[in-house]
Amino acid sequence: xxxxxxxxxxxxxxxxxxxxxxxxxxxxxxxxxxxxxxxxxxxxxxxxxxxxxxxxxxxxxxxxxxxxxxxxxxxxxxxxxxxxxxxxxxxxxxxxxxxxxxxxxxxxxxxxxxxxxxxxxxxxxxxxxxxxxxxxxxxxxxxxxxxxxxxxxxxxxxxxxxxxxxxxxxxxxxxxxxxxxxxxxxxxxxxxxxxxxxxxxxxxxxxxxxxxxxxxxxxxxxxxxxxxxxxxxxxxxxxxxxxxxxxxxxxxxxxxxxxxxxxxxxxxxxxxxxxxxxxxxxxxxx
Amino acid sequence: xxxxxxxxxxxxxxxxxxxxxxxxxxxxxxxxxxxxxxxxxxxxxxxxxxxxxxxxxxxxxxxxxxxxxxxxxxxxxxxxxxxxxxxxxxxxxxxxxxxxxxxxxxxxxxxxxxxxxxxxxxxxxxxxxxxxxxxxxxxxxxxxxxxxxxxxxxxxxxxxxxxxxxxxxxxxxxxxxxxxxxxxxxxxxxxxxxxxxxxxxxxxxxxxxxxxxxxxxxxxxxxxxxxxxxxxxxxxxxxxxxxxxxxxxxxxxxxxxxxxxxx
Numbered sequence: 122x123x124x125x126x127x128x129x130x131x132x133x134x135x136x137x138x139x140x141x142x143x144x145x146x147x148x149x150x151x152x153x154x155x156x157x158x159x160x161x162x163x164x165x166x167x168x169x170x171x172x173x174x175x176x177x178x179x180x181x182x183x184x185x186x187x188x189x190x191x192x193x194x195x196x197x198x199x200x201x202x203x204x205x206x207x208x209x210x211x212x213x214x215x216x217x218x219x220x221x222x223x224x225x226x227x228x229x230x231x232x233x234x235x236x237x238x239x240x241x242x243x244x245x246x247x248x249x250x251x252x253x254x255x256x257x258x259x260x261x262x263x264x265x266x267x268x269x270x271x272x273x274x275x276x277x278x279x280x281x282x283x284x285x286x287x288x289x290x291x292x293x294x295x296x297x298x299x300x301x302x303x304x305x306x307x308x309x310x311x312x313x314x315x316x317x318x319x320x321x322x323x324x325x326x327x328x329x330x331x332x333x334x335x336x337x338x339x340x341x342x343x344x345x346x347x348x349x350x351x352x353x354x355x356x357x358x359x360x361x362x363x364x365x366x367x368x369x370x371x372x373x374x375x376x377x378x379x380x381x382x383x384x385x386x387x388x389x390x391x392x393x394x395x396x397x398x399x400x401x402x403x404x405x406x407x
Numbered sequence: 408x409x410x411x412x413x414x415x416x417x418x419x420x421x422x423x424x425x426x427x428x429x430x431x432x433x434x435x436x437x438x439x440x441x442x443x444x445x446x447x448x449x450x451x452x453x454x455x456x457x458x459x460x461x462x463x464x465x466x467x468x469x470x471x472x473x474x475x476x477x478x479x480x481x482x483x484x485x486x487x488x489x490x491x492x493x494x495x496x497x498x499x500x501x502x503x504x505x506x507x508x509x510x511x512x513x514x515x516x517x518x519x520x521x522x523x524x525x526x527x528x529x530x531x532x533x534x535x536x537x538x539x540x541x542x543x544x545x546x547x548x549x550x551x552x553x554x555x556x557x558x559x560x561x562x563x564x565x566x567x568x569x570x571x572x573x574x575x576x577x578x579x580x581x582x583x584x585x586x587x588x589x590x591x592x593x594x595x596x597x598x599x600x601x602x603x604x605x606x607x608x609x610x611x612x613x614x615x616x617x618x619x620x621x622x623x624x625x626x627x628x629x630x631x632x633x634x635x636x637x638x639x640x641x642x643x644x645x646x647x648x649x650x651x652x653x654x655x656x657x658x659x660x661x662x663x664x665x666x667x668x669x670x
Binding site: 345 | 515544637
């Protein structure tokens with residue numbers, strides 16, 4: 122297929138509006154974020170000079186380091202848990218049911234209400250006077266409400282794993298569904314048992330779905346402040362809570378910008394490493 | 408078939424995990440008590456009367472506007488870009504796709520505050536338009552993914568056949584390309600509308616005084632007295648969505664014949 126010059130021009134003309142809009146809407150704000158992070162806040166404005174003071178603050182303070190570590194740990198754990206729980210479910214729909222479409226609809230209905238309310242539902246369930254506690258009290262199983270259910274990293278992980286489940290089920294299902302069934306038959310004919318066949322054919326071929334799901338979940342959960350604010354309490358606070366505060370109440374935009382840039386870089390590096398590692402692993406198994 | 412039954416059991420347990428927390432919303436939205444706890448205090452529909460709130464309805468209309476604008480623009484931008492990279496062999500196409508997909512790797516809160524900085528620097532007011540801009544960054548990668556998948560399964564011989572049979576470019580697009588692309592376009596519109604309609608973080612920073620529905624809900628979560636009404640709202644959104652899904656599925660089954668080619 123040799124495209125003539127005129128054809129190529131057509132192609133670039135088709136591509137350029139999208140590239141222009143997304144590129145500009147990304148590059149200009151990111152440049153400003155970087156410039157802002159090199160300033161110092163004075164009252165409602167910035168000081169005129171440039172400084173790396175914000176980065177010293179962000180990387181130097183223990184409280185920020187704890188928040189960064191906790192955010193990445195929570196997001197990592199949520200990603201792992203959500204993908205691990207969703208995989209058998211997606212596998213069941215792809216290989217063991219006839220009415221796949223019905224199953225997919227039934228699986229996605231819980232996600233058809235507001236994200237905020239799905240998160241809030243867990244506050245109602247786990248709270249001190251909430252569903253679990255009032256239920257157990259009513260049954261006489263406990264003498265006083267359990268206070269360890271809510272406001273800790275655990276409640277954040279459970280809530281996020283529930284809120285993002287659809288983002289794991291669907292990509293994994295799609296990649297499982299694409300697998301050529303004759304490959305599985307061939308593996309069986311050549312003497313592979315069910316487990317070996319799964320490890321050597323199904324799992325590696327479904328890796329694109331697993332990787333996609335992991336990125337779709339890890340990136341946004343690292344930057345979520347809704348869930349930690351509603352169910353995290355002080356012990357479950359994450360980095361986005363601090364960023365949000367800088368841009369609303371306290372109003373230290375340069376510090377907020379530096380925090381945002383550092384967390385963005387961390388997420389990008391970890392996501393990149395993960396994709397590379399997962400691809401290498403999938404290749405190694407085969 | 409033992410593994411099959413084991414998986415079926417797992418599937419049921421998983422469904423319970425997905426459904427039980429969400430069913431809390433309708434259950435307590437019909438409960439005759441301002442406190443959200445057991446034991447249930449009898450049936451009432453009074454919380455649903457609280458939905459006749461003008462701020463809520465204004466926020467709903469705002470969300471519909473933003474969702475529709477985002478879905479249309481995002482799908483259009485996705486269509487042209489997907490067409491460009493699947494139809495032509497462009498140098499740098501992969502780099503361009505990388506740039507367009509970049510927002511997938513950036514936490515939404517960072518997109519929100521960086522756009523807030525941009526609007527502040529340019530002296531532009533926060534408005535629904537700024538929310539649409541933010542939502543476009545999130546949604547265009549989704550549109551692009553859906554539409555590229557559709558274009559890749561697309562038989563170009565059909566377009567050539569149409570040209571050979573004497574149709575001009577416009578008629579070929581109208582009678583061949585568009586009908587074949589329609590399922591992809593509908594999927595992209597739906598996905599981006601839902602994403603935008605439910606998006607909170609970016610809207611929180613960019614909506615200014617024009618709250619979208621999630622921003623309105625967030626403002627209400629602080630007041631315990633408003634909670635049963637918020638649960639009623641969540642229940643209603645869920646119910647409307649379920650009816651729409653069932654309706655769409657009915658249409659899909661009895662409506663247009665599936666295209667035999669290009670699937």
